[in-house]
Amino acid sequence: MSMSISDDKNDFISTVSHELRTPLTSIRGFAQTMLASWDKLDDESKKKFVKIIEEQSTRLINLVENMLSVTKLQSAKDDLILTEVSIKSVIEMVVSIIKNQYPNRNFKMNFNEKNPKILADKDKFFQIMTNLIENAAKYSDDNSTITITTGFCDNCDYIPIQVINKGIGIKEEDYDKIFTKFSRIDNPLTRKVQGSGLGLFITKTLVEKMDGKISVKSLNSVTTFEVLLPSADIEKQARVKCNQ
Secondary structure, eight states, X not given: OHHHHHHHHHHHHHHHHHHHHHHHHHHHHHHHHHHHHXXXXXXXXXXXXXXXHHHHHHHHHHHHHHHHHHHHHHSSOOOOOEEEEOHHHHHHHHHHHHHHHOXXXXXXXXXXXXXXXXXXXXXXXXXXXXXXXXXXXXTBOTTOEEEEEOOOOTTOSEEEEEEEEEBSOOOGGGTTGGGSTTOOOOSHHHHHSOOOSOHHHHHHHHHHHTTOEEEEEEETTXXXXXXXXXXXXXXXXHHXXXXX
């Protein structure tokens, strides 16, 4: 048993080291070029190199944050703080942030006002929606629309939240794979778009820690991620506990 844990840890460290090396090498390379050839570079080239350094720094920060999240998720300590959370307010905040990152994407939100609040850890729910909506924007076609919706669910124990985008699509045989650690689908777009392969693994783990479920379906390049999280309705929660 200890051997498999050790192997898993070594695999994690090896993969992380590789992921860290790429942006670090890029940052150092462009910084060295600018220092060595500053007087020879025109303003356009300088701006281009600084922009690359900024992008790679952001990639590095996101990767470190994801690694810290994975480390916390794998620890025995459960630090969830479950409260009544408004789906609408959290998603609106997430979309306002991601809009700035992806100005050539459109975002459409459809909320069912009749649905009750969810029972969730607000910070973790924010992270779940950030991962899903950012992922949808990252792999969408230019000028396409990402739709976030809460379907009508009368007297449901779980509230459905869907994030829908049109882009590369996902093959059915890859549905389970994309939720595993360091997994990325291999196609021309994913090779061009940078990512750690940790976001959906973290998302699935957080959803399940809050007694929720997550699934994905993709048809004709339209991909739908659906998250089911427990209703904050006390009677419904009691019914869920009785059925477990």
